[in-house]
Amino acid sequence: MNIGIVGLGLIGGSLGLDLRAQGHRVLGVSRREQTCKAAIERGVVDDASIKPKLLAEADVVFICTPIAAIASTVNLLIPHLSATAIVTDVGSVKAPIVEAVSHLLPNFVGGHPMAGNSESGLEAAQTDLFRGKPYVLTPIETTPPEALNTVEEIVRSLQAQVYHCHPADHDRAVGWISHLPVIVSASLVAACLSENDYAVLELARKLASSGFRDTTRVGGGNPELGMMMARYNRGEVLRSLHQYRQNLDRFIFQIEQGDWEALEQQLQRTQQGRPQFLSAKDS
Amino acid sequence: MNIGIVGLGLIGGSLGLDLRAQGHRVLGVSRREQTCKAAIERGVVDDASIKPKLLAEADVVFICTPIAAIASTVNLLIPHLSATAIVTDVGSVKAPIVEAVSHLLPNFVGGHPMAGNSESGLEAAQTDLFRGKPYVLTPIETTPPEALNTVEEIVRSLQAQVYHCHPADHDRAVGWISHLPVIVSASLVAACLSENDYAVLELARKLASSGFRDTTRVGGGNPELGMMMARYNRGEVLRSLHQYRQNLDRFIFQIEQGDWEALEQQLQRTQQGRPQFLSAKDS
Numbered sequence: 001m002n003i004g005i006v007g008l009g010l011i012g013g014s015l016g017l018d019l020r021a022q023g024h025r026v027l028g029v030s031r032r033e034q035t036c037k038a039a040i041e042r043g044v045v046d047d048a049s050i051k052p053k054l055l056a057e058a059d060v061v062f063i064c065t066p067i068a069a070i071a072s073t074v075n076l077l078i079p080h081l082s083a084t085a086i087v088t089d090v091g092s093v094k095a096p097i098v099e100a101v102s103h104l105l106p107n108f109v110g111g112h113p114m115a116g117n118s119e120s121g122l123e124a125a126q127t128d129l130f131r132g133k134p135y136v137l138t139p140i141e142t143t144p145p146e147a148l149n150t151v152e153e154i155v156r157s158l159q160a161q162v163y164h165c166h167p168a169d170h171d172r173a174v175g176w177i178s179h180l181p182v183i184v185s186a187s188l189v190a191a192c193l194s195e196n197d198y199a200v201l202e203l204a205r206k207l208a209s210s211g212f213r214d215t216t217r218v219g220g221g222n223p224e225l226g227m228m229m230a231r232y233n234r235g236e237v238l239r240s241l242h243q244y245r246q247n248l249d250r251f252i253f254q255i256e257q258g259d260w261e262a263l264e265q266q267l268q269r270t271q272q273g274r275p276q277f278l279s280a281k282d283s
Numbered sequence: 284m285n286i287g288i289v290g291l292g293l294i295g296g297s298l299g300l301d302l303r304a305q306g307h308r309v310l311g312v313s314r315r316e317q318t319c320k321a322a323i324e325r326g327v328v329d330d331a332s333i334k335p336k337l338l339a340e341a342d343v344v345f346i347c348t349p350i351a352a353i354a355s356t357v358n359l360l361i362p363h364l365s366a367t368a369i370v371t372d373v374g375s376v377k378a379p380i381v382e383a384v385s386h387l388l389p390n391f392v393g394g395h396p397m398a399g400n401s402e403s404g405l406e407a408a409q410t411d412l413f414r415g416k417p418y419v420l421t422p423i424e425t426t427p428p429e430a431l432n433t434v435e436e437i438v439r440s441l442q443a444q445v446y447h448c449h450p451a452d453h454d455r456a457v458g459w460i461s462h463l464p465v466i467v468s469a470s471l472v473a474a475c476l477s478e479n480d481y482a483v484l485e486l487a488r489k490l491a492s493s494g495f496r497d498t499t500r501v502g503g504g505n506p507e508l509g510m511m512m513a514r515y516n517r518g519e520v521l522r523s524l525h526q527y528r529q530n531l532d533r534f535i536f537q538i539e540q541g542d543w544e545a546l547e548q549q550l551q552r553t554q555q556g557r558p559q560f561l562s563a564k565d566s
Binding site for chain 2 (some may be wrong): 024112133134136159163165169170172173174176177178180181182183184185186187188189190191192194195199200203204205206207208209211212213214215216217218219220221222223224226227230231234237238240241242243244245246247248249250251252254256258259260263264265266267268269270271273274275276277279280
């Protein structure tokens, strides 16, 4: 199969490595000549160009640009693609993208590989990035079944765990477990930094250990990515934040009231509820 | 030296292993006969008893009971100790303990080894638990310098990093980096569990990955310990929670207003500020 990849960063580059290893012909498009050259040198693609006409013979195209550029990229590509070409994306928010792109192009399947790590860029690309990780596909009523089947077959060949759901369900779910934690965690760092007694702040810095490190990890991540999640999944992120604030306020109330029994019970529910979100894929 | 340990759990047991290895005579006191027997069998202590009179010849006594029992335990011990015996504790909150115990016994030095892990009980005791970890000592104006020096010498022999500070500064610092994260993290689990669309909750459970796991780890910990931290460090925990809530509200406001530039700047400050709380001791 001829597979196009637009955007040759961590995700696009890693896709290229796996798909080439399977014998597909991989065609890369990047905004920068230098990235095209590096991608060919690293063996991430068979050929690369800054011009979308390279994709004229592509059967399937993965859009791996930042979220903000997905719809406009598809729009630019359309005149250059064959009439039967199937397009999919890897954006971490789905409803607004699927809404925008499916109007431009019927043969579109929304996708979200949950396989990022703290690195980015073509240099970070690696084989088997998707193995064992969730990869969500978000077909809608108008998605052609053949397009979905073709994308799903490729995704399964990456050894990813495929899930299907509606774009809105995807956005609500990742709002809870991926986007909300970023704001919760960032607020914790911000709060600690606000301590204005320098001796206490110094002491806190020295005493902070694995608990603090883990709780603040996602809040200390890529600021642009965090902003984009909130921007494109704004409704769900706000909904989850308001719910979170209620849960936080309940804890504050219990501590203010000195209702230690209620506090301990609430912490027990938390301890018991957490493992259902963890599974073998994390270990 | 004859060293007494009251409370033979993870901390008390690990202290016993290290101190015996250095040639001290270690005397253990536990509420349960079975624990005394197990401690002798495991080589954690030279002798153990449920009766505090075992400690009549102790030069230094470590109180390793749960926070709630520290002051009452010291009160029970006093009639059995020699007049020169030095007492120290390992409670994770210092001001209320130092306040209560220093009235009972002048020869008292508050201490807090920050070396716990997710396990507990004598079975979890291990050598070198304290090596490289912070160990805070909280002397006050009335603490006899000889008592402080003796405790500090023992703590240094465990290869711990010793810090000195006022009990109130300790409690404020650990409020930020240890107690606040528990409530922040537990609230996140509670919020996610509140999703009442079962399909979304199921999807969230399947998609949750390392980011969710890390952000919720301390919130899913021992409920009794979490409650005790809030109970004994109530003032500082509430102060930090109210500050946290303000930082959270600022993020919510930025997202509601769609002020993406301010949001990204705030996330940049978080990303830049976090590393000052991390150090070689965590890796």
